[in-house]
Each structure stands twice: as structure tokens, then as C-alpha cells.
Amino acid sequence: MPRFKPISTAPVKERAILVGVDLGNSEWTCEESLAELARLAETDGAEVVLTLTQRLDAPVPKTFIGKGKVEELCSYVRNLDADVVIFDDELTPSQQANLEKIVGEPVKIIDRTALILDIFGVHAKTHEGRLQVQLAQLQYVLPRLRGMWSHLVGEQTRGGIGSRFGQGESQLEVDRRLVRARISTLRRELERLDRRRGVQSKARWDSGVYRVALVGYTNAGKSTLLNRLTGSNVYVRDELFATLDPTTRALDLEEGRKVTITDTVGFIQKLPTMLVESFKSTLAEVRAADLVLLVADASDPHRELEIAAVRSVLADIGAADIRCVTVLNKCDLLNEDAKREALLAHPDAQPISALDGQGVRGLLYRIAQEAANGSVTLTALVPYDKGLLMKMVHERCQVMRERYVQDGLLATVKADARMAATLEPYRCDAEVASGEKAAENE
């Protein structure tokens, strides 16, 4: 597949009209969801010129919105000289095609999913990230091929937001068969990368490192926190979906334990299912974590809805039962009352500001506590020929006492459950205890 045209080369901002339907079935009001859609559109380089809403019990099968609303939309499109109409909910391929027909060329009709896919296309930086986005984009395009591309035949100039995928090689060649073939190639390639990742993560577990994953709503400050904790320089922007590709960094805790921290793609409400599906392997990083830090923007008026949306995606990806600590970020933007209110809602949360560093020491202490949590104290004799295990003892456990004796390393450590199981065959608590007693009696 071709690369997409980068956003920065768009000569003029496209003029967008947003359309939201209040079906009364979401915790987000129509206005709240549309405000978020506006941010997404702006992130993708558009200028929002109008927002239209309609209250409906159910979407109208043919055009999603009612007949009168479609007429209103048509006249606004003309009067405001709009280039694109963005629906907040997913349109079926036929609704999209019908609306395009009614509103007329050259106005594009897209939905939230297409917009998010477009942003992802621009922000994916790594090979794997690009493949994942391409897979999601092609799955989106496949049922829409006719509707989306028939008008493109012989016309190469149409582009801009919501259409920067599937373009490039002759439009005529993009038929279902080719798209399907490409989808299977991408799936195979991603599976191959996934297997390699599996090997890598096994290596990481073998090296004994406790893993922490940063998850949260897009723009909550995950990358800023990673940078603050590890002195890294990951891309931070005040835009949605700045991060797409996971980054893992090592972090040394004060008590000598090493952990890794992984920053990854942010979540959003109405996250297209095909994205969750395509980002399976990236999200596997989250599933493999020992601890999830759920980073929330405490200053956002939609904080609670965002936290709920993140929890729901965590459940979708099978990560709901991983130990989770809520981190209330951006506390520098809160006054004392607001901070108290946020903590009342989340008594167990860690209030911080990744920007100015307040509360970060407390968070580090909390991570150390969690890493030691469920630990048992045990004594093991690790033979000298088990070099890797010795390394694990030093990196994954908190070492209370150690001594090199004739047969190996005799160490009393605080080990978490996984590590305790690994050390089980080498445990010698009883002998050591009786040996010490004997020494005392001598």
C-alpha cells in the first residue's frame, strides 16, 4: 500500500461539518461526543465550520439522519462551502454511499472511524504500527470499495482528511480481490511479528523484570509520564493519538529492583473494533503487564467517562484482571477543591503532575510497593551454573541478605509469586533456619 500524504502538506484546511445523532443510548451527551469529534477533526487538519445534531430513537436506515436533516445538511454544505461531512457514529457502507449521492460531489461523507483511521495513518511510525493501521484501514475500505472509490475512477486529485488511505496505485486496481489478498498478507506478516514479540517478551520475563504498562485515554499524559519517570524523550503533543507505537524503557527503583515501563496507544470512546483487533499485538504488551497504571487527565471535565471508557477497552482486550492503579495526572491544573473532589472519587489513586513532577516520587514508591506486593520472603541456594537465575534474583527480587557459599549464591529475598515459583526448586529456608539455630546453640 502507498504511504499517505502527510498532514502538513495540506495546503488549506478542509472545512468540516460535524453531524451527531442523539440516540439516548450513551453516557456521553451528543454535544460531549461531538466536542471530541471536533478535536479529532482538528488533529487531522480540518477546520470545523458547523455542528449539526438530531434526536432520534433509531438511525434512519438509508441515510442515518432523517430526510429533513439531510436537506438542512445539503444547504449548509453549500452555504458554508464545506469540503467534508463527518458523522460521529459509524455509517454503514450504503448509508455513506447514499449520503454522498444526495449531498453531491465533491463533498466527502466520512465517519468517526474513518477519521481515527486517518489520524492513525499519519501517526504510525514503526513498521509494525504501519502494518496494523493498514490492516484496519483495508478492513474498513473493503465493504465500502464501490461506494468510496467508484467516483474516483479517472480522478486522482481528491484527497485530504478521511481519504488518505487506499490511494496511490491506480484506483482502478483497488478491487475487492486485491484488498482481500493484501489483508491476508498483512495478517500473516503481523502474526510473524507477533511470534517474534512473543519470543522477546519471554526473554524479558526470563530476565526477570516486573512490567508496568501505561494505559489511558488519548492525551491523558502517558508519554509525558514515561519521559518524566525514565528521562526519555518520547513524542509528546497536545493532540489526539500522538503515540501509536509502544515504547518500553527500564526504570530503576530505589530499593534496587528494576522494572520496565511501556507507553502505548491511547484509548477513546467508540474505539473502532477493527482497530482493537488490528492492534492486538501492541495491546498484548498491556496484557502481559504485571501492573497497569491507568493514567487519567484529572482536569478533564469528562474524566469519569474517560476512565470508564478505558476500563471497558481493558476488559475488551482481556486485561481487566491485571492489578491496576489509577493515576490522576495534570493535578497542576486543579485547585485544592477540585483535587480533593477527584481523590474522593478515586481514594486509591495517585495524584501527580507529569509536567511539573508533583506526586511522582509517591507514584514511584507505589510502583515499588506493588512490585513487592504479594511477595513472600524465602531463602534459596542458586547454584553457580544458573547464571540467569542469579541475575533474576538480583533484578526481580528485593534481596535482604546474600552470601556466596561453596555451592552457589545463598540469598534471602522478597519474591513475587512468579519469582517464588521459579525459585521453588532451590528453596532451602528450612535448612538455613536449622543451620542458624545450630550456630546459635554452639
Ligand SMILES: Nc1nc2c(ncn2[C@@H]2O[C@H](COP(=O)(O)OP(=O)(O)OP(=O)(O)O)[C@@H](O)[C@H]2O)c(=O)[nH]1
Ligand atoms: N498541565 C499539564 N499538562 C500535561 C501533563 N501531562 C501531560 N500534559 C500535556 O498533555 C498533552 C498530552 O500529553 P501526552 O503525554 O502526549 O499524552 P498521551 O497520553 O501520551 O497522549 P496520546 O499519545 O495522544 O494518547 C501534552 O500537551 C502535554 O504537555 C500535566 O501533568 N499537566
Ligand SMILES: [Mg+2]
Ligand atoms: Mg502518547
